[in-house]
Amino acid sequence: MSATSRTDSVTPERGAPAGVPSLDVDPFSNEFFEDPHAIHDTLREAGPLVWLDKWGVYGVARYAEVHAVLNDPLTFCSSRGVGLSDFAKEKPWRPQSIILEADPPAHTRTRTVLAQVLSPTAMKGVREHFTAMAAAKVDELLARGSFDAVADLAEAYPLSVFPDAMGLKQEGRENLLPYASLVFNSFGPPNQLRQEAIERSAPHQAYVAAQCQRENLAPGGFGACVHARADAGDITPEEAPLLVRSLLSAGLDTTVNGIGAAVYCLARFPDQLARLRSDPTLARNAFEEAIRYESPVQTFFRTTTREVELAGHRIGEGEKVLMFLGAANRDPRRWENPDSYDVTRRTSGHVGFGSGIHMCVGQLLARVEGEVMLAAIARKVASIQITGPVKRRYNNTLRGLESLPITISPA
Amino acid sequence: MPSITFIHSDGRRQPIEASEGESAMQAATRQDINGILAECGGNAMCATCHVYVDEAWLARLPAMSDDEDALLDGAAADRLPNSRLSCQIKFAADLDGLVLNLPDRQL
Numbered sequence: 001m002s003a004t005s006r007t008d009s010v011t012p013e014r015g016a017p018a019g020v021p022s023l024d025v026d027p028f029s030n031e032f033f034e035d036p037h038a039i040h041d042t043l044r045e046a047g048p049l050v051w052l053d054k055w056g057v058y059g060v061a062r063y064a065e066v067h068a069v070l071n072d073p074l075t076f077c078s079s080r081g082v083g084l085s086d087f088a089k090e091k092p093w094r095p096q097s098i099i100l101e102a103d104p105p106a107h108t109r110t111r112t113v114l115a116q117v118l119s120p121t122a123m124k125g126v127r128e129h130f131t132a133m134a135a136a137k138v139d140e141l142l143a144r145g146s147f148d149a150v151a152d153l154a155e156a157y158p159l160s161v162f163p164d165a166m167g168l169k170q171e172g173r174e175n176l177l178p179y180a181s182l183v184f185n186s187f188g189p190p191n192q193l194r195q196e197a198i199e200r201s202a203p204h205q206a207y208v209a210a211q212c213q214r215e216n217l218a219p220g221g222f223g224a225c226v227h228a229r230a231d232a233g234d235i236t237p238e239e240a241p242l243l244v245r246s247l248l249s250a251g252l253d254t255t256v257n258g259i260g261a262a263v264y265c266l267a268r269f270p271d272q273l274a275r276l277r278s279d280p281t282l283a284r285n286a287f288e289e290a291i292r293y294e295s296p297v298q299t300f301f302r303t304t305t306r307e308v309e310l311a312g313h314r315i316g317e318g319e320k321v322l323m324f325l326g327a328a329n330r331d332p333r334r335w336e337n338p339d340s341y342d343v344t345r346r347t348s349g350h351v352g353f354g355s356g357i358h359m360c361v362g363q364l365l366a367r368v369e370g371e372v373m374l375a376a377i378a379r380k381v382a383s384i385q386i387t388g389p390v391k392r393r394y395n396n397t398l399r400g401l402e403s404l405p406i407t408i409s410p411a
Numbered sequence: 412m413p414s415i416t417f418i419h420s421d422g423r424r425q426p427i428e429a430s431e432g433e434s435a436m437q438a439a440t441r442q443d444i445n446g447i448l449a450e451c452g453g454n455a456m457c458a459t460c461h462v463y464v465d466e467a468w469l470a471r472l473p474a475m476s477d478d479e480d481a482l483l484d485g486a487a488a489d490r491l492p493n494s495r496l497s498c499q500i501k502f503a504a505d506l507d508g509l510v511l512n513l514p515d516r517q518l
Contacts, residue, residue: 112477112478115456115478115481116481119481119482119484119485120457120458120482120484120485120486120487121484121485122485123485124485284518288450346440346443347450348440348448348449348450348452348453349440349449349452349453350452351452353451355452355454356454357454359451359452359454359456361456363450363451363456363457364456364457367450
């Protein structure tokens with residue numbers, strides 16, 4: 001891929017602003033999905049702020065600027081969409097999210113509700129069951145020996161705990177991953193991935209809309225907890241299904257790709273698996289480090305609400321800014337040996353879950369799932385061998401694999 | 412340089428430097444205080460930078476937000492009247508010498 005700096009403007013209104021390096025890379029192309037790291041490096045080294053010619057948007061790929069944009073939500077807003085589409089100019093493909101695609105003060109109220117539904121206290125209630133399910137899953141996989149770590153582990157484990165924790169019915173769960181894939185593809189540009197996902201979305205949307213209704217959510221689950229907050233008057237009865245939708249959109253495919261990333265890391269770096277096996281209490285950090293290293297959620301956009309100066313450049317109002325979370329998580333300005341997967345690294349501060357007021361509200365749930373699965377692997381698995389071609393899954397936002405054939409041996 | 416002293420759960424005292432404007436958590440993670448995890452990176456979302464503030468300093472800290480209050484209920488170690496999240500303690504010159512006790516666990 002060519003990534004040459006250009007100074008000429010392409011069209012008068014969308015060309016690179018003076019002084020901002022313009023790159024012709026497409027972060028939503030298969031070429032990029034296959035190997036983003038060299039291009040991330042190009043983006044970081046081009047400057048603290050770049051112009052992405054292909055889509056006519058600004059980009060930030062260094063840690064400092066990504067962190068700064070994430071932590072200034074009134075200037076870099078979410079209510080105009082966190083994908084390329086600007087809701088001020090284009091109707092959202094689905095009813096707008098009242099948490100992800102909202103700004104303070106409206107965001108504060110809905111965020112508080114989900115933060116409490118997914119609080120540290122709530123995690124204590126699911127931890128024991130999640131731990132037992134992870135151990136059972138690893139036992140089952142050890143008995144099989146060889147399997148696909150994506151379908152049989154990274155997808156199978158979250159599917160064995162998350163839908164039940166939400167309180168979902170058994171029927172129709174096969175819609176969950178396609179729906180999530182659709183949501184994360186929709187943040188991208190109007191490329192083939194996005195268009196095809198939206199064209200095929202009707203049945204998945206209908207399923208999710210129905211499951212968000214109170215009568216379809218079992219008592220005691222996270223979904224019912226959200227609806228209970230409507231009784232308490234914290235949200236309206238109309239808002240509750242939309243908040244349940246947020247959990248269904250972002251609560252499954254993210255942990256699938258997080259756990260997939262961790263297993264892929266342990267399979268590639270046997271010294272780190274050995275380190276983890278020697279001290280299973282590192283499981284939680286090994287998961288966190290995999291989130292930093294692979295960044296399952298690669299990008300999000302913000303939209304400027306006013307003229308603002310960023311990294312010495314003036315950005316006008318109404319401009320989209322693309323944040324490269326994965327590049328920030330490997331910025332050598334912030335991380336020592338950024339391209340090493342190190343289960344003992346102090347990972348605090350990585351932006352794999354975002355940062356600031358929109359930071360992943362389900363991060364604690366993701367960590368419980370990741371930790372208990374890696375702890376089970378640490379205790380029960382001696383080795384992980386990759387035994388076939390590793391295939392990448394293409395999505396405009398999510399980084400993960402389509403297939404990871406492995407063989408594991410018991411400890 | 413102004414300082415904060417962390418006291419580990421085994422009684423070991425570890426003084427570190429702190430800069431105006433950073434949080435006690437940031438000073439701790441920057442200087443590798445083991446008892447502070449700070450999984451969420453300082454966004455008041457995880458309760459893994461829990462500290463027990465020395466009684467002499469407690470009243471001199473800014474009041475806690477509702478978010479911090481709710482999170483402390485879910486902290487791994489017992490919540491006590493002097494419990495705070497160190498990411499919410501912004502360091503200032505008048506906190507030079509602050510003493511924070513670490514709980515025996517954050518998870």
